[in-house]
Amino acid sequence: MKKVALLIVLLAVGVFGFVILKKSQAPAIAATYTIGILQTASHPALDATREGFIEEIKSKMGDDIAFVIQNAEGSIVNVHTIAQQFHAKKQFNGFFVIATPAAQAMAAIEKERPIFIAAVSDPASIGLIHPKTNVCGTKDMIDVKAGIQMLQELLPDAKKVGLLYTSGEVNSMVLVKEMHNELKARGLIAMDFAMSSEADIQAMVESACSKVDVIMTPTDNMVGSAIASIAAIALKYKKPLIVSDNMLIKEGPLASRGVDYKAGGKQTADIALEVLVQGKHPSELPIEQIQGGQIFINKNTLDALGLSIPAALKDRVELVS
């Protein structure tokens, strides 16, 4: 009886596997280089990073580079599974890893072939930078000083700043700490609003709105996925919301002077080409900060809050509506 059960299970798995195999069999790749792309989760910023990377490489190399794209959909176990499968395959010349967990897993397993990172905030703190490293690329650490400078120029009357972030995200915690120091140095009061799950968001934002003059967020994945509802609540309470990811601006926050993830992907692509084509070793290349100091402001929100852009900022601002 047990054997029958086992047989049925194996049969089901086999049939299932065969069907998918038939459907998804990719044509043989005839490119010089193959890059394995490991993305931690589906998220607008991470998707943009991947798109920027692929676009840039395609524009320089055409079809001479092939990609194998895998997405772990937020599961750390799966990140590790994919990294291990990438490592086992000799076809890959390098790996493009998006966000911290993917970078950590890949770097822990692959010690020889180059790993290109993007959307990682603090590569040093997770042990990716050392003399023999095979890791290079960009980090998405935002310029906290410049961001708070903008906040003050835009909202000179604001005194109490609420910092909204997820308590379990390493990138957020690093930035929030830095924001605290910077706000304190400028004589502003920082208040923490740390969420631990997406279900907390509404209550947390409402509580923040009733206590502070302006809400600020770091590059935070949970904030990123719930930005529309956060922006709507902030607007209801007539509180300005400053974010750190430029792509979120069209969803309703007031302003952002943050990271352009697509540009980050492109920048990493250029670094990857230096390694693959020009033969440089990753350890010779510093991990670069993403370029750009553009300020993005949502026109509708600006009008709804009855604010205007100060003259000093005008030439650096791009309005989004």
Add this chain to the structure above:
Amino acid sequence: MIELMHIAQGIIERGLIFGIVVAAVYLASRLINFDNLAVEGAFGLGGALTALLISWNLNPWLALCGSAFVGALSGVATGLLNTKLKLNNLISGIVVTTGLFSITLKTAGSNMTLSGKQTIFSAMPAFLAPYQSLLLLLLTCTILFSLISWFLKTEVGFLLRAAGDTPQMLTNIGKNVDLYIILGLALSNMFAAMGGALFVQYTGYFSIWASVGVLIIGLAGMILAQTLSPHFGVSLLIGSIAYQAIIALTFELQLNQDWNKLITALLIVLLIVIKQWLHEK
């Protein structure tokens, strides 16, 4: 072929680590008839404590023992909530998992790297290098599973089983059922925490999000295992490895991973239906 070997080795290694989590799910749900949702919290806590202790340069085996100990404590907490405060099974587990998230976060932060530190995997002799993880995990699982198999044959083990099946009998012979429920949960969470500790040492870093979805890995592994045998034993490890193989297959086929969770859900339903159908015949 070598590629396939490497991939298979990875599947077996992860299968063995999560086999310990499968054992945790089994010990609670089959032995004392308690669906233990605290497994996920204990897995995270075990991983965090191991990461913290190793970052203090403590012996990695001691770190593993430390994780096992706090895991057992979290099981005692779950048991006390259930038996003394009369919270229902599922709620006790959910409450403990929720609460442990904060403790886990305070223990090791949201992310901690172990690069450059001594783990049980890096302390092996060099000539075993390509297989060191596999050998070490095989050894660990053999010891753990033998211990539990032996324990279940002792008088306490027998009474533990009875606490799940026929609690009335325990009361009749003057034994405290609550005590055995707590003991069972302590064992279950101890295993979950050891799974978490091994996973952290194996991957070389701790992430607060690693425990998300661990319960379903344990459950799927157990259900696969039970198509082989209803008893505690090697079948649990085989079930776990089989589940990791299925997940690896979905990556290998470059399936859109959006479907991953649905595949897992359908697989579990399918297996349960097959089992029930076999029972009826």
